[in-house]
Amino acid sequence: MLLKTFNKIYDTDVGYSFFNSKIAIISSTIMFIIFLCSVFAGVVAPYNPFDPASISLMDAFTPPSWSEGGSSSFILGTDQQGRDMLSTMIYGSRISLIVGFASILFAMVLGVFLGVTAGYIGGRYEIIVMRLTDVQLTIPSILMALLVNGIAKSVISQSMHSEMAIYVLIFAIGISEWPQFARVSRASTLVEKNKEYVSASRIIGLSNIIIMFKHILPNILRPLLVIATIGLALAIITESTLSFLGVGVPPTTPSLGTLIRFGNSFLFSGEWWITFFPAIFLIVLALSINLLGDWMRDALNPKLKIR
Amino acid sequence: MIVVAFVSFSLFNFVGDPVISLTGEDSSIERQAEVREAIGLNDPVYIQFSRFLGNVIQGDFGISYQLKREVSDLIAERMPATLELVFVSALLAIIVGVILGVYTGIHRDSFVSNVILVISLAGVSLPTFIIGIMLIYLFSVILGVLPSFGRGEVIDLGFWSTGFLTISGLKALILPSVTLSLFQMTYVIRLVRAEMMEILQTDYIKFAKARGIKKNTINYKHALKNGLIPVITITGINIGTLIAFSIITETVFQWPGMGLLFINAVYFVDIPIMSAYMIMVAFIFVMINFIVDITYYFIDPRIRIKDEMS
């Protein structure tokens, strides 16, 4: 049974392209590994760096195990508080991934809904929605996220800051990304709307909602998937940037960006690994997601036929 | 624009309590009431809004909560730094981006193209701040050839201070502008490449080939002219994004521009600066979009000249 489905997938154009592209396989494998690690962080990481009992300041500033002064119990060294680098990175990536996925999901649901309805219904509704996306698209996502963050901070009382920070962040990044989804969904919806199967559905008498979400939506998923993947990478980068600037996740639950910020102050004094490793990790994560998204874009594009 | 102004305004008034910020947390109730009256918070909303608008048009953004100085002064001081940085980065991004984009679009599968594409991918995947840190590490710490922070020496031209005219100013400009432009550059490369590849498959290119027009002419004259059109649109968005990303770059390089000002404002919840920044930036965006629309109109004859069938 499994073999049969595998063969079926391999036979499709997309499947064939995937299994023949080393890049696609490598990057999705990396993603998968990182993903698994972060989900099962408790099991995978050698230590739990956020459990105050397990760290001691005595271990602080230990260099990576292969350099002088390093120890095998901390493979990649420790940071300024004595936390094992590898563990903090794994836990950190978990935060990064959670924020990334959640915000993109939010953006996608909001954006696709508004985009599809705008494209199908048209009229003043469409104009309003499109104006909104236009206005927001001129504001770059970082700025948007910063603004929303800043506003939220001043609205929510001081004490609630830490608790709400992650939700605010997800909301902020999500708000900054939805216009892309809306734009593409609307454009695709307009194209599909002119196709005759939609006319046929209307003549049969199917309700508009059914036409939009049962008939049109499945046909526009391809480009949306590409945007979602690349958007995920962007969301992760945005989150880490915000955390680096100090306005992202609270320091108690650091993401990769926060870790880089911590380490930045020690870069010039010689403890390079505190910044270096999280940075590499982040780069690898973002790179593999982008590569996957890139491959997807080419594979799913009917205009650029494979030779 | 109006929308932005209104959001700014609401920020200003309803978020946080400006009175407390101005007078300090421990001031007496009477003092607060006095200040409230003086600022005009007791007037109906629409009057406050029009006063706000009036002030804005005159360039008066109020006083920074934290720095206790006129916001408009602060902005005027910092603007040249940001604008110069953005200008240079934009130039870099577009020129290098278009050249490389065209090249990779025409020579689809060559080795050089693939190398360029891989590097461009890195540009998209690396967060700006990491690029900045890496560059600083490489060029300032290890090689020691370029400064890692600040603007270098600056020449004061009345209302504008420029770093273009001094060697140290130019040197200081290199790392931040490269950092800033990298993200945009890769985006431009990909866009131009995709455009070129699509254009090269169109019927009119095929027809040109059938007429015996030389390959180079087709690539660099026929295809390119069509391919540049979307570049113009994204240039507009480009500059906007650059201004936003300058916030990051300025932070990493301690570049004394508006971005750094803004980030500190967010940190300290300094509303006047935040709202002023928003308005300024929105204004610049609207201007740029308008210019892009006009340029589009002049370049694409299909928009300019109504077709015969109309």
Place this chain on the structure above:
Amino acid sequence: MSLLKVKNLNISYPTRKETIVASKDVEFTLERGEILGIVGESGSGKSTIANAIINLIDPPGEITGGSIKIDKIELRDNEEVIQKIRGKKIGFVFQDPQTSLNPLFRIKDQLIETIQTHLDLDYQEALNRSIQLLEEVGIDNAEKRIEDYPHQFSGGMRQRVVIALAISCEPDLIIADEPTTALDVSIQYQILELLKDLTQKRNLGVIIITHDMGVIAETTNKVIVMRYGVIVEQGDTKELLTNPKSNEARSLVISVPPTNKKIDRFKLISPDGKEITSDSKNLTRKIIKSWGVRENTNQKLLELTGVTKIFDDNSMAGKFSFGSKNETIDKVVKAVDDVSFELFEGETLGLVGESGSGKSTIAKIITGLVRPTGGEIFYNNLSLYNSKRKYQIDKSRGQIQMIFQDPYSSLNPRFKVRDIISEPIKLFQKNITRSELTQNTHDLIDIVGMTRQSLDRYPHEFSGGQRQRISIARALATRPRLLVCDEPTSALDVSIQAQILNLLKDIQDELHLTMLFISHDLPVIRQMCNRIVVLKNGGVCETKETEELFNNPEHPYTQELIRLMPKIESIV
């Protein structure tokens, strides 16, 4: 010495699954002053041959064998020579005038550039020559129009410009790939006359690729019939059309709707040469049972009075014409102008007209896809649009159905065929049991002549003709009384067209359907319809019984249409 000599030409497209042979052992010659037609159905390889001559086959296709000689110069595998020959010795005309010209360059520049590439003339000389060329292809006011951009020309004019470009450097051979397929009948006539004219005046050799037998009959001296990449028959046009020898050629010729008489059914030839007759009476019996018996009362089923539709055009250009010459900024298109006609039960009414005549818009108004600006539409004496101009779908309740033109976009690619057909059934019979639903679906797929296995496949696995059958099955699912057919076979090959039209005729007879048949193809309309309405620019020119219209057309436009349509009989 022959102008063009093609021998043993073999072209193949290697794909990852298999290698598709696009052409096999193709051989023919062309002399100066001759017009050769290459005809075949889609996929026959005719375009590929044309592209191969100037080596512009779309990758991954490649020539794998044979020789192509023009005036004894070998073209195959000779990229250098081909570069020089393209445009200079061989001129090419593509099918779609909309996309053949670079939108950002003036006509003047495109012409001069081509001329200067091959001929040694300076700017002024090239310019003069360009103007002459435009005049030769029939563009008035050439000196002024040469300054214009492509989008300022209509389709027919653009094709003339394309032809001007093709002949600009005095080629000896012109290859035209479906040069008039995208144009209206009257324009088509002019372009073909132009080509014939040029052939004579300049002693050219011309190859015309087309699927239209009428064009072949009226324009060509010799013809090649291709099928699946192989030449099945070639020879003198008159000979071949009156006496086709191969099965394929016979099938092609016989499927063409006659222009001079009305026949009962289209004749079809199966691959082994015998005539196909169909028997759908058995199949329809089941459907009739579940639908209930219908009687033909000959009452008025559909009536349109004074229907008008105006489209507003808010173009960007309008916003920017600060003080330019044009007064009206809001452009207005009158797609349908005061149209009235009646449709009686059991009959087939034809709407015929060229592009812009409004026929499609009328179909959309009747089915509720587009709102009329004015006028009334009555179905069964009930008004289809209420006072707010909203379509009252409950008044017609599935009784009006439509078959569309493009088989490739009329079926949802993500739905299985089974779901496409059963969805409307479920909508109208909410409480239907599962077994009944399956039964109905099976009956419908049977009646359109497709296997039950097809129900579990997806649209992209089927050919154009098969997809149209599925569309018909879907349309029948709501038990309609009125079937609106909007150019249902325009996108199909001639022999498939014959099959589908026969199917429609059969279904109409058995199920007592009333049909509104829309087309630009006069011969097809003649075969399918009892009465005809002729449309031009949104307005009605003439309404008559079919035979009377063809034998005695009154309106000058109708007369012109009949006169200009390509007739395969003209050869006799």
